[in-house]
Amino acid sequence: MSEERFGEFVLVRRHGHVAELVMDRPKAMNAVSTEMARSLSAACTALAGDRDARVVVLTSSHERAFCVGADLKERNSFSDADLLRQRPVTRGAYTGVLELPMPTIAAVHGFALGGGFELALSCDLIVADRTAVVGLPEVSVGVIPGGGGTQLLPRRIGAARAAELIFSARRVEAAEAAELGLVDRLVDEGRDREEALDLAARIAGNSPVGLRAAKRALRLGHGLDLRAGLEVEDAAWRTVAFSGDRAEGVAAFNEKRKPEWPGE
8 A cells, every 4th residue: 555645634545446535634633724725636636637546535534523624723814815815725625526537435434514524525425434423514603615515415415405404504413414315324433434445446346437437427417407418428428438448348248257447
């Protein structure tokens, strides 16, 4: 297993074709400072261009928190001009995760609040353990979810449920979070990272060309009417139909062997 650090607070661990994107600011429960946001964005840029990374798992090095959101201690010293200058930097972190071209999984334990929950929502799947507490409390401190929460949460659980959670600013514990669909898989305490990496390894056994095309179709087709969505799917199918991965997949199936994906 290799590691690469991006700034002081973010590192990427390699587990074969699975890349683990680790938030590593334990003294602040991974609160997203300007520096941490820059590092997340830089790590995502590197991963997006890495053809060897088939799945990304977003994890935390803190024992009791995934990420508690924006660094309000840092922001307390900001002028309006400072806050305005920070905005594209923080947006870059959230969109960096959201726009990763391969499947992404968040491994959540403890607090995932505000921007922390938005980072998880930016992933395709969320695995959470029974200590998880999630929520978007931004209106309680005079702002709104600004890392994609007002758009990602209703797409996940519906407009009315998202409105209730955002307007009330309430925290949701693991069992209710699973019931509402705020997380996708609920696992025993302390097993979120292991279960997410296991799921990622299973996913990574499939065609990298197919995985990226399937994600593109899922993302671009969401919210379109059925006819338009099927056109998105057809366009994605055409990108894989004549690929080396498709040829290898068909050959491996007929030869009853494990595929060796060329990834192109």
